[in-house]
Amino acid sequence: MAKHTELVITVGGKAGQGVLSSGAFIQQIMSELGLYTFTWTEYPSLIKGGHNAVMVRVSTDSVMTPKETTNIVIALDQVSIEMHWHEMEEGGVILYDSSTIKTEYSHTPTKEQPFSMIGVPLTEISRGIDKSSFYTNTAALGAMHALLDIPTTVFETLLDKKYGRKSQTIVENNVTAVRKAFEYVQNEYDRPQTIPSFSLNRESLDQVIMNGSQAIAYGAVKAGVTFTAAYPMTPATPVFDNLVKLAPEYDIAAKQAEDEISAVCMTVGASYAGSRAMTMTSGGGFSLMVEALGFAGITETPLVVVEAMRGGPSTGLPTKTEQSDLRFIVHASQGEFPRVVLAPGDVEEAYYEAQRAFNLADKYQLPVMIVSDKYLATSQMSFTDFDLDRIKVDRGVLVRSASELGEEVYHRYQLTKDGVSPRALPGTPGLTYKSGSDEHNELGEICEDPDNRVAQMNKRMQKEITLLADLPKPQLYGSKNADVTLISWGSTKHACLEVIDLMKGQDISVNVLHFVYVYPLDEKQLIPILSRLKKAVIVENNYEAQFAGMLKEYVGFVADDHLLKYNGLPFYPAEIVTYLKKKFF
Amino acid sequence: MKHNASPLEKYHTQSTPNWCPGCGNFGIWVSLKNAIANLQIPHHNVVIVGDIGCSGKLAYWTEVNGFATLHGRSIPVAEGVKMANRDLTVIVVAGDGGTLSEGLQHFIHAARRNVNITVLMHNNQLYGLTKGQASSTSEKGYKSSTTPEGSYETPLNPSVLALVAQATFVAAGFAGNAKHLTQMIEKAITHEGFAYVDAYQPCVTYNYINTYAFYSERTYELEEEYDATNRVEAIQRAMEIDGGQKFPIGVLYQEQGQKTLEDNVLHSDKPLAKRDVSDISVAKLFGR
Numbered sequence: 001m002a003k004h005t006e007l008v009i010t011v012g013g014k015a016g017q018g019v020l021s022s023g024a025f026i027q028q029i030m031s032e033l034g035l036y037t038f039t040w041t042e043y044p045s046l047i048k049g050g051h052n053a054v055m056v057r058v059s060t061d062s063v064m065t066p067k068e069t070t071n072i073v074i075a076l077d078q079v080s081i082e083m084h085w086h087e088m089e090e091g092g093v094i095l096y097d098s099s100t101i102k103t104e105y106s107h108t109p110t111k112e113q114p115f116s117m118i119g120v121p122l123t124e125i126s127r128g129i130d131k132s133s134f135y136t137n138t139a140a141l142g143a144m145h146a147l148l149d150i151p152t153t154v155f156e157t158l159l160d161k162k163y164g165r166k167s168q169t170i171v172e173n174n175v176t177a178v179r180k181a182f183e184y185v186q187n188e189y190d191r192p193q194t195i196p197s198f199s200l201n202r203e204s205l206d207q208v209i210m211n212g213s214q215a216i217a218y219g220a221v222k223a224g225v226t227f228t229a230a231y232p233m234t235p236a237t238p239v240f241d242n243l244v245k246l247a248p249e250y251d252i253a254a255k256q257a258e259d260e261i262s263a264v265c266m267t268v269g270a271s272y273a274g275s276r277a278m279t280m281t282s283g284g285g286f287s288l289m290v291e292a293l294g295f296a297g298i299t300e301t302p303l304v305v306v307e308a309m310r311g312g313p314s315t316g317l318p319t320k321t322e323q324s325d326l327r328f329i330v331h332a333s334q335g336e337f338p339r340v341v342l343a344p345g346d347v348e349e350a351y352y353e354a355q356r357a358f359n360l361a362d363k364y365q366l367p368v369m370i371v372s373d374k375y376l377a378t379s380q381m382s383f384t385d386f387d388l389d390r391i392k393v394d395r396g397v398l399v400r401s402a403s404e405l406g407e408e409v410y411h412r413y414q415l416t417k418d419g420v421s422p423r424a425l426p427g428t429p430g431l432t433y434k435s436g437s438d439e440h441n442e443l444g445e446i447c448e449d450p451d452n453r454v455a456q457m458n459k460r461m462q463k464e465i466t467l468l469a470d471l472p473k474p475q476l477y478g479s480k481n482a483d484v485t486l487i488s489w490g491s492t493k494h495a496c497l498e499v500i501d502l503m504k505g506q507d508i509s510v511n512v513l514h515f516v517y518v519y520p521l522d523e524k525q526l527i528p529i530l531s532r533l534k535k536a537v538i539v540e541n542n543y544e545a546q547f548a549g550m551l552k553e554y555v556g557f558v559a560d561d562h563l564l565k566y567n568g569l570p571f572y573p574a575e576i577v578t579y580l581k582k583k584f585f
Numbered sequence: 586m587k588h589n590a591s592p593l594e595k596y597h598t599q600s601t602p603n604w605c606p607g608c609g610n611f612g613i614w615v616s617l618k619n620a621i622a623n624l625q626i627p628h629h630n631v632v633i634v635g636d637i638g639c640s641g642k643l644a645y646w647t648e649v650n651g652f653a654t655l656h657g658r659s660i661p662v663a664e665g666v667k668m669a670n671r672d673l674t675v676i677v678v679a680g681d682g683g684t685l686s687e688g689l690q691h692f693i694h695a696a697r698r699n700v701n702i703t704v705l706m707h708n709n710q711l712y713g714l715t716k717g718q719a720s721s722t723s724e725k726g727y728k729s730s731t732t733p734e735g736s737y738e739t740p741l742n743p744s745v746l747a748l749v750a751q752a753t754f755v756a757a758g759f760a761g762n763a764k765h766l767t768q769m770i771e772k773a774i775t776h777e778g779f780a781y782v783d784a785y786q787p788c789v790t791y792n793y794i795n796t797y798a799f800y801s802e803r804t805y806e807l808e809e810e811y812d813a814t815n816r817v818e819a820i821q822r823a824m825e826i827d828g829g830q831k832f833p834i835g836v837l838y839q840e841q842g843q844k845t846l847e848d849n850v851l852h853s854d855k856p857l858a859k860r861d862v863s864d865i866s867v868a869k870l871f872g873r
Binding site for chain 2: 208218221222223224226227229246247248250251252253254255257258259261262263265266267268269270271272273274275276277291292295299386388392393395425426427428429430431432433434435436437438443444445446
């Protein structure tokens with residue numbers, strides 16, 4: 001196996017300086033060079049002016065997590081130098097715009113500053129082209145090429161791809177900026193040998209690069225979503241935006257509603273009428289959707305809701321990540337009704353699980369919540385193998401015409417052994433029925449009779465038992481009998497997985513048990529798995545150890561410890577390692 | 586099934602309304618059934634989307650499809666139904682509480698986006714099901730358990746609201762004049778776009794002001810030469826009710842030919858609900 005090499009490049013600047021597009025370019029360039037990437041973005045809840053940062057982790061192997069430290073910082077403004085100063089790896093480089101940043105730092109590493117400072121007059125280079133500062137960030141990437149000792153050809157091709165259709169002048173100007181900055185670094189500085197270099201004779205990877213929002217949207221399209229309604233809320237909006245973009249081509253009705261209540265109610269209405277329908281929001285919007293969740297529950301209307309979590313409560317941390325809505329999602333809405341809550345851990349799972357969510361919703365006629373978070377929603381991950389057609393569409397038991405019925409009257413809420421009643425859509429020839437938010441009899445008519453109530457409750461709740469057979473088990477990664485098992489759910493997956501490798505050769509071995517299906521939890525399925533663990537640590541992005549609490553409550557499993565983080569940032573594998581060493585060595 | 590000599594019997598379910606004897610809802614219900622019968626819409630193609638309140642229960646008692654929803658949320662649910670299957674006739678049955686208090690935003694936005702549904706508002710000027718509390722349309726001075734000194738807020742004028750929100754059809758009718766109300770509902774259903782019908786509904790149990798006699802004396806049919814295509818005039822006429830003495834009934838406003846929500850949001854004529862979604866290719870999205 002080839003030697004593992006990796007490198008972290010962080011681009012920082014004011015919102016509006018092209019930080020995010022620089023990150024996307026770096027990712028594409030590296031992908032073309034046969035390298036894997038992971039991109040993490042940090043942005044405040046501002047449109048322009050605040051500090052934006054994008055961190056691209058580049059590696060010879062697949063990577064799915066951000067790092068605490070960085071090798072190269074490309075600072076487009078002064079704040080970026082200060083912000084990322086303490087993240088610098090020894091021997092790294094801060095590459096800064098010397099036209100706008102007047103720094104007194106030393107060019108070469110010192111004791112207080114164990115990394116190099118490389119100034120390039122980026123703005124000047126840009127101004128020299130057409131008097132604008134438009135090419136500052138492309139010039140910065142040109143300079144980066146010189147630091148990495150890689151040719152700019154790939155980048156130039158990508159620039160042509162992006163701007164070529166718009167204007168050839170823009171392409172030429174960008175290329176000029178790239179080359180000038182590249183030459184400037186080559187002429188003015190010796191390349192610091194401490195920067196990792198990659199072998200350039202790798203084959204370009206047939207990679208899929210996308211974030212969790214795209215993956216959920218594409219999964220929904222594959223599943224046949226035909227209706228979606230939403231109200232804008234960070235970090236859920238990108239899922240909706242992606243569907244809006246695809247709506248004409250895939251014949252999807254995508255409606256921005258007047259609020260989240262309307263969004264979810266439209267979605268329930270569309271689903272009742274027979275559309276595969278989905279809505280998406282974050283915690284605040286989900287709070288407003290809560291009543292309609294129970295409405296879908298009692299009317300047994302399939303419903304898919306994406307809840308992209310951010311730091312709470314209330315407005316909380318709008319652009320930061322957290323996993324603190326889990327308990328809320330599991331219990332949301334008055335009364336008792338069956339539901340499924342699933343939490344994909346990466347882009348691949350997001351794509352598949354979005355499809356399973358629709359199947360479960362249709363098959364069992366209930367609300368299914370896809371739990372995402374800012375980390376999954378906005379991190380760009382790269383994958384090489386994707387079986388696009390793995391999940392088949394299952395729309396459940398549908399009555400297509402009155403003649404299909406064995407009886408004269410259609411019983412929408414027929415009592416059945418598995419709890420699932422054959423569903424007919426309004427508009428089915430020769431057949432009408434009632435459905436409503438009141439407790440009802442088998443015909444769907446209001447009924448407050450105690451025996452009927454028990455029968456209908458039992459029927460609905462039976463679905464949550466029946467469906468357990470359809471829920472995949474949590475996946476165990478790493479050796480079977482490790483000393484310590486990290487339990488992850490949702491987006492903490494890859495931070496934990498990386499720890500397996502980082503702990504190789506240490507005194508204790510680590511494996512990971514990853515949960516995608518977090519509710520309902522199947523006691524019978526889980527006890528044999530959980531009881532075999534030697535030591536278990538639950539890793540969660542919240543304060544209350546919510547999933548640990550659920551495992552206690554529903555499975556009776558008490559973990560040995562939990563590692564929690566609620567500062568708005570995702571877990572870094574290195575900090576999990578530090579924790580393990582402290583706790584178990 | 587109970588014996589019923591009425592030709593509308595085929596619109597009755599096995600369960601029967603539990604409205605108070607003499608309730609204005611009966612008159613509105615008869616008008617609605619008559620309208621659907623007259624228009625000869627197949628039962629299976631009609632969806633009554635009920636709100637919560639005395640009125641909304643009608644969804645359970647009418648032999649078409651009935652979807653009884655949440656308080657204030659019948660309109661967005663109906664919009665979803667219509668977008669998913671534009672072949673269905675979608676009729677919202679709601680009260681003044683759900684339409685103008687809990688769900689006011691939906692009412693306004695449904696009007697401005699011209700979704701092709703009918704909103705039939707049973708306007709009894711109070712909350713009947715929770716025992717007579719004041720609503721957004723209660724007259725000033727209306728006494729109830731929550732307004733013991735009498736309601737002090739100015740009542741909302743729903744027709745004016747609908748007109749200002751650019752509704753393309755606004756009509757008013759009276760539960761005590763079923764023949765006329767039937768016509769209003771028929772026109773609303775056949776209108777291509779958002780249609781609002783304000784139905785004055787006496788509540789015989791709690792409302793001793795706005796009785797059958799009150800409305801019989803104060804409603805008048807819009808004269809034949811009335812121009813229902815002039816929004817400003819329609820607003821003026823609709824404002825007549827604010828004095829509590831004159832209640833014009835008839836089509837206050839109708840504008841034809843405007844694009845509906847479905848025209849704008851749907852990309853093909855085939856109802857979304859009828860699309861085969863079993864084998865959709867997304868290879869292109871993954872660059873394959």
